[in-house]
Amino acid sequence: MAFPKHVRLVEVGPRDGLQNEPEPITTATKLALIDRLGAAGIRYIEAASFVSPKWVPQMADHREVMTGITRRDGVTYAALTPNLKGLEAALECGVEEVAVFGAASEAFSQKNINCSVAESLARFEPVLERAQQAGVRVRGYVSCVLGCPYEGEIAPAKVAEVSKALYEMGCYEVSLGDTIGVGTPLKAKRMLEAVSHEVPMAQLAAHFHDTYGQALANLYAVLEEGIAVVDSSVAGLGGCPYAKGASGNVASEDVIYLLNGLGIETGIDLDALAATGTWITQAIGRPNRSKVGVALAAK
Amino acid sequence: MAFPKHVRLVEVGPRDGLQNEPEPITTATKLALIDRLGAAGIRYIEAASFVSPKWVPQMADHREVMTGITRRDGVTYAALTPNLKGLEAALECGVEEVAVFGAASEAFSQKNINCSVAESLARFEPVLERAQQAGVRVRGYVSCVLGCPYEGEIAPAKVAEVSKALYEMGCYEVSLGDTIGVGTPLKAKRMLEAVSHEVPMAQLAAHFHDTYGQALANLYAVLEEGIAVVDSSVAGLGGCPYAKGASGNVASEDVIYLLNGLGIETGIDLDALAATGTWITQAIGRPNRSKVGVALAAK
Numbered sequence: 001m002a003f004p005k006h007v008r009l010v011e012v013g014p015r016d017g018l019q020n021e022p023e024p025i026t027t028a029t030k031l032a033l034i035d036r037l038g039a040a041g042i043r044y045i046e047a048a049s050f051v052s053p054k055w056v057p058q059m060a061d062h063r064e065v066m067t068g069i070t071r072r073d074g075v076t077y078a079a080l081t082p083n084l085k086g087l088e089a090a091l092e093c094g095v096e097e098v099a100v101f102g103a104a105s106e107a108f109s110q111k112n113i114n115c116s117v118a119e120s121l122a123r124f125e126p127v128l129e130r131a132q133q134a135g136v137r138v139r140g141y142v143s144c145v146l147g148c149p150y151e152g153e154i155a156p157a158k159v160a161e162v163s164k165a166l167y168e169m170g171c172y173e174v175s176l177g178d179t180i181g182v183g184t185p186l187k188a189k190r191m192l193e194a195v196s197h198e199v200p201m202a203q204l205a206a207h208f209h210d211t212y213g214q215a216l217a218n219l220y221a222v223l224e225e226g227i228a229v230v231d232s233s234v235a236g237l238g239g240c241p242y243a244k245g246a247s248g249n250v251a252s253e254d255v256i257y258l259l260n261g262l263g264i265e266t267g268i269d270l271d272a273l274a275a276t277g278t279w280i281t282q283a284i285g286r287p288n289r290s291k292v293g294v295a296l297a298a299k
Numbered sequence: 300m301a302f303p304k305h306v307r308l309v310e311v312g313p314r315d316g317l318q319n320e321p322e323p324i325t326t327a328t329k330l331a332l333i334d335r336l337g338a339a340g341i342r343y344i345e346a347a348s349f350v351s352p353k354w355v356p357q358m359a360d361h362r363e364v365m366t367g368i369t370r371r372d373g374v375t376y377a378a379l380t381p382n383l384k385g386l387e388a389a390l391e392c393g394v395e396e397v398a399v400f401g402a403a404s405e406a407f408s409q410k411n412i413n414c415s416v417a418e419s420l421a422r423f424e425p426v427l428e429r430a431q432q433a434g435v436r437v438r439g440y441v442s443c444v445l446g447c448p449y450e451g452e453i454a455p456a457k458v459a460e461v462s463k464a465l466y467e468m469g470c471y472e473v474s475l476g477d478t479i480g481v482g483t484p485l486k487a488k489r490m491l492e493a494v495s496h497e498v499p500m501a502q503l504a505a506h507f508h509d510t511y512g513q514a515l516a517n518l519y520a521v522l523e524e525g526i527a528v529v530d531s532s533v534a535g536l537g538g539c540p541y542a543k544g545a546s547g548n549v550a551s552e553d554v555i556y557l558l559n560g561l562g563i564e565t566g567i568d569l570d571a572l573a574a575t576g577t578w579i580t581q582a583i584g585r586p587n588r589s590k591v592g593v594a595l596a597a598k
Contacts, residue, residue, distance in 0.1 A: 186561055220516040
């Protein structure tokens with residue numbers, strides 16, 4: 001066992017957590033959420049997505065969000081930019097860091113972004129080039145790393161191949177997403193082992209969903225392997241778009257409770273984070289999917 | 300790592316899961332639950348509690364439940380018997396196995412059963428003697444093994460001391476309960492290490508609660524140490540009496556999903572178990588606290 005001394009939490013609630021909400025959420029509410037997350041000590045916040053409002057109407061105010069943030073020292077405010085057009089718009093808003101989104105499943109890539117995995121990677125190349133010119137770092141996501149809603153099992157070698165392509169293209173970090181939350185600890189370890197032969201462990205992040213309740217067990221298993229960056233969403237915002245009513249993103253509060261118990265530093269104030277989860281779920285009328293959040297609020 | 304090949308699940312839903320329900324649940328519903336659990340392949344079911352209806356009104360029909368079960372070959376139907384009076388009543392109903400309930404926390408013992416830990420152990424002695432005469436095995440519970448709602452931290456040495464006393468008194472198995480679900484994996488491992496110096500690992504069970512979402516991570520950690528008996532409750536029935544609205548017992552469905560993923564045999568049909576969880580939560584009007592149950596039902 002070689003747990004990291006410090007873990008960096010990547011808070012995806014304002015983007016991944018809110019993007020599928022059907023009712024419009026005001027820009028003011030999004031900005032208040034981002035501000036409270038920063039106040040709780042989170043140092044990396046994915047704040048917006050520069051995609052067409054035709055595809056993701058909830059993120060239509062990406063410019064207003066990105067330019068409206070009251071920035072805190074030491075906090076990175078990132079945005080998803082799936083193509084060059086999105087990147088240019090994000091750059092105009094002064095974004096410091098962006099992300100691109102690939103898949104380890106051909107069927108998922110086709111259904112989600114209407115192109116093959118190879119085509120999606122080819123589309124990212126000009127995004128990476130332009131970002132590098134602008135001095136903006138790019139994070140890469142790989143989805144379906146432990147299973148696909150259409151294909152089922154995904155070979156660890158396929159995850160390694162896509163991760164390697166993103167890393168060699170210039171992504172400084174590759175986030176491994178269990179998009180439908182079907183993974184279990186040994187599967188997660190085996191997948192990580194395959195990927196870490198191609199991309200250094202320090203450049204990898206775990207992005208696990210809690211749809212089947214396995215996210216913290218999976219995180220514990222990959223922390224043992226040396227993973228030191230974890231993606232999560234306050235209050236487990238987001239749910240699972242592939243199983244309505246079920247859980248999606250693992251809750252940030254539950255991750256911090258685990259890390260605190262393991263003696264791993266994060267710099268995050270759990271009580272302030274849990275209060276933020278209680279507040280945002282009440283503000284948008286959603287259940288709080290953080291067990292820690294619910295337990296602390298019930299005390 | 301030395302995962303067990305097979306894990307025995309101890310289903311506590313009909314007793315621990317239902318005992319705090321304020322509205323009366325019919326004996327017929329309890330019997331139907333017990334029958335469906337057996338049909339799903341569960342081989343050990345804690346079916347009733349022989350306590351005074353003054354303390355636990357929901358278990359007042361313990362005789363009707365215990366004698367009403369349509370018994371299946373290979374399934375053990377057990378009952379909680381905190382004292383000699385309860386044991387005699389259980390024996391009259393033909394119980395095959397009983398359980399006694401101690402605590403690793405002095406404050407919890409005082410508040411929960413109105414006596415010190417030492418006094419509670421002394422009370423169990425005649426229960427153990429009488430059960431042995433009757434040829435009935437006795438399981439011992441230890442509560443608060445990873446924390447107490449009144450005392451906070453509990454020393455692993457205290458858990459080991461109480462576990463040893465139960466084992467030496469004749470309990471064939473000691474179930475280690477994280478009653479308020481505050482534990483995390485390394486704490487769980489350290490506690491188990493202390494206890495396993497006094498009681499053989501094969502005679503220990505993990506009884507973890509999911510109040511802070513940590514139960515499966517904790518189970519994964521103790522399975523690595525060799526724990527091969529796990530207590531759980533279908534649909535996470537029970538909630539947490541110390542934080543109303545929060546989770547209590549870890550859900551059996553989520554445990555089975557984890558074990559299936561680790562390649563550990565249980566002999567349990569996950570789909571039948573999840574259907575049972577959906578049915579009982581609808582029957583008693585409670586939320587389904589199994590993430591696996593919710594995800595499978597949403598598919």
